[in-house]
Amino acid sequence: MKKVILISTIFLLNLTNASAFSLKDGYLLAIENDMDSKVNENNLKNIEYDIDIANSLLYPTLDFTANAKTTKRTEDHKTPGDGTSSKSDEYKFEVTQPVFDGFESKYEKQLQKKTYDSAVYYLKESQNNLAQNYVQSYINVLRDKDLLSATNEGVTISEDIFKKVYKKIELGYGTKLEFDQVKGNLAESRVNVDTQRINLKESLEGLKYYIQKDFDSSELIKPSFYTKLPESLDEAVTTALRENPTVNVAKANLDVAIAEEKKANKEFYPTVNFVGTYNLDNSQHAEDDQEYNEYSLGFELSYNLYNGGRDTAAVKKALQNIKEKKYLITKSEYQIKNSVRLAWNSYKLNREKNRSLKQYIVVKKDIFDSMLKEFDLGLKDLNTLLEEYIEYIDVKKDLISNSYDLLYAKYNLLASIGKLPDSLMDKLPTLKTGEEYDSETLDILKNPSYNYDDDSQLDSNKYKIIKPQVKNVDMKEEKVPQIEKSSFSQELTQSDFKDRFLKASKDKYTINLALAYSEANAQGFLDRYDLNSNAFYFSFGKENKYIKIMMGIYDSEKEVQEALNNLNASLKSNMPKIEKISIKQKLYSKYHGNNLPKEDKEFFAKSREAQIKRVSFSKDETEEKRENISFKQRFLLASNGKYTINLALSNSQKSAQNFIDKYNISNSAFFFSFGYENPLQKIMMGIYENENEALKALDNLPSELKRNQPRVERVSIKQKLYKKYHPEDYNNSIQAGSI
Numbered sequence: 214m215k216k217v218i219l220i221s222t223i224f225l226l227n228l229t230n231a232s233a234f235s236l237k238d239g240y241l242l243a244i245e246n247d248m249d250s251k252v253n254e255n256n257l258k259n260i261e262y263d264i265d266i267a268n269s270l271l272y273p274t275l276d277f278t279a280n281a282k283t284t285k286r287t288e289d290h291k292t293p294g295d296g297t298s299s300k301s302d303e304y305k306f307e308v309t310q311p312v313f314d315g316f317e318s319k320y321e322k323q324l325q326k327k328t329y330d331s332a333v334y335y336l337k338e339s340q341n342n343l344a345q346n347y348v349q350s351y352i353n354v355l356r357d358k359d360l361l362s363a364t365n366e367g368v369t370i371s372e373d374i375f376k377k378v379y380k381k382i383e384l385g386y387g388t389k390l391e392f393d394q395v396k397g398n399l400a401e402s403r404v405n406v407d408t409q410r411i412n413l414k415e416s417l418e419g420l421k422y423y424i425q426k427d428f429d430s431s432e433l434i435k436p437s438f439y440t441k442l443p444e445s446l447d448e449a450v451t452t453a454l455r456e457n458p459t460v461n462v463a464k465a466n467l468d469v470a471i472a473e474e475k476k477a478n479k480e481f482y483p484t485v486n487f488v489g490t491y492n493l494d495n496s497q498h499a500e501d502d503q504e505y506n507e508y509s510l511g512f513e514l515s516y517n518l519y520n521g522g523r524d525t526a527a528v529k530k531a532l533q534n535i536k537e538k539k540y541l542i543t544k545s546e547y548q549i550k551n552s553v554r555l556a557w558n559s560y561k562l563n564r565e566k567n568r569s570l571k572q573y574i575v576v577k578k579d580i581f582d583s584m585l586k587e588f589d590l591g592l593k594d595l596n597t598l599l600e601e602y603i604e605y606i607d608v609k610k611d612l613i614s615n616s617y618d619l620l621y622a623k624y625n626l627l628a629s630i631g632k633l634p635d636s637l638m639d640k641l642p643t644l645k646t647g648e649e650y651d652s653e654t655l656d657i658l659k660n661p662s663y664n665y666d667d668d669s670q671l672d673s674n675k676y677k678i679i680k681p682q683v684k685n686v687d688m689k690e691e692k693v694p695q696i697e698k699s700s701f702s703q704e705l706t707q708s709d710f711k712d713r714f715l716k717a718s719k720d721k722y723t724i725n726l727a728l729a730y731s732e733a734n735a736q737g738f739l740d741r742y743d744l745n746s747n748a749f750y751f752s753f754g755k756e757n758k759y760i761k762i763m764m765g766i767y768d769s770e771k772e773v774q775e776a777l778n779n780l781n782a783s784l785k786s787n788m789p790k791i792e793k794i795s796i797k798q799k800l801y802s803k804y805h806g807n808n809l810p811k812e813d814k815e816f817f818a819k820s821r822e823a824q825i826k827r828v829s830f831s832k833d834e835t836e837e838k839r840e841n842i843s844f845k846q847r848f849l850l851a852s853n854g855k856y857t858i859n860l861a862l863s864n865s866q867k868s869a870q871n872f873i874d875k876y877n878i879s880n881s882a883f884f885f886s887f888g889y890e891n892p893l894q895k896i897m898m899g900i901y902e903n904e905n906e907a908l909k910a911l912d913n914l915p916s917e918l919k920r921n922q923p924r925v926e927r928v929s930i931k932q933k934l935y936k937k938y939h940p941e942d943y944n945n946s947i948q949a950g951s952i
Contacts, residue, residue: 236436243423253336270318273310315482324472331465338458345628356617357413371402457631467538474531480524483516556629560622711749719795722773727787729760845883855928856907861921869894
């Protein structure tokens, strides 16, 4: 203990004088300040004393007793009176040597030894949990510090764009709307900086809890990870089940329970002691009585014959305790396996995502630089520039967060195995010097100050985009039985999915399923695995055309990961991977533009004809059905980009209908209720192609209608409101209005 205090004192002195401290340095402080570790260390001392007590059970005991008294006898009196008195004294030495104690001492020693082992593992478990929480807090500070730098870069870019727009206005060809937009963008960037400063401050306070010392984020050193990780998940799980202190605590507790059960059986055995005594009587008062000495040697046996079944019940209880400890071992093994799998998946997925993001940030930087220059030349509008700026900053922040997520994932994997403290103290095997895992992960984030004319920070030659090594789709694989489909129905199904894929929001996920070298090859692949309703393919590349096959649209990374895991082995052989759907939408747009290829136009023309045939209406019936679609149905079927007029609010359906009848607008308006208690009626009018058209219609309304303060809104907002309060009617209207 003196050595630990001395080392800690020297370390504190050095830390006070130094301007930085590493992950290891902080961990030493965290251990010194962790009260749980100190309590566990104190518990180890107590158990050491219990071991000493157990070892003493077979040692002899020596007892000394002394008795000195005065006795007075009287006859025919109830009080002492003048009776005769006598004095006596007695001294006794007794030595007891246990010969057989029913194995109590043997199993008590085993019990305390196993209890000590359990306490050691419990201390290691506590230190492992401390290390995991401390590392996470340390990395959080580094992450928030770099995110603050990226956010400050965003302000710098916003200021640059603001100056460009301001210059345009001074020259007389900028608009007030552009000025307001860029001013709002700059204000938002500065708010983001303030928000990130708060996040950094919270992270600093979280780390201070462990090291109990004031410091600045600039004092932290980004750790380099050189610890050798397991090469496979099976190796990681096997090591964890052998080394993780949580499992070892459970196993040691089982040994403790077994020792307690054996100790409980001692009551069914006799106890045998060798006893020797020496009595010395009246040595001080020999005149009152005769002095004599007594010596005795012998064996003493004690054996309980019956105590109401208490001992039997105690043994049964001990056996049940053993069963409970076995259950807890199994439970802890389940927990460790699960935590190792989660840590392994986090490490592997974050590593793959990191590689993609490092390539993506290079592309986004090039696009944004080009966008800035084209904006200066008047070739791009402000909205497009601001959208690209926001995407660039978001991708950079995503790369920063992912880089630190990857770093923490490595430490978290060690924590799940139970080896994180040893790694922090440099007690584990390491990689060769210069072989740090993903050593270039954060190189791209160095020198975050922005200069759009300087590409040195993101050298495209240094970060080459490597084409994925995806297996070609082998058409010779064993075919999966399938229901025969017409080629056109397959194309129609693919078209539906393709349309949903290209219109999906940017936060969705998809599976990059495979790579093919021809459209026939790709279509055969989809047919074989019956994927036409949930996948589509498209070509990319200018010189060598490849066909990329995409599958599924998923709301979260967890959902897409489950879908990837559930793929059959044949599909997994093509090395599918998870990607943000926005990446593939942009790739499709790059090679196919906003307009559909000629063959797709022909395909959709065929699709329309087929849909009409499938409804089985004659031409006249179809036209009649279209004409009979109510305004309400047309409103609910309108696309998201349309606009409408929120005309008025009414307290009852009757008054709303009277309002529509009064102004004779039933062909272009309808009403619906909303709210659960005392619902109101909302009256909507018109479907317009764009906002300007809707505003023009609003201006042309009669003065009586303008009294209700109507306003222009997106159709999609009211469609969602209608669906919220009338879900069944909404679905029926959609089905009735579809042709």
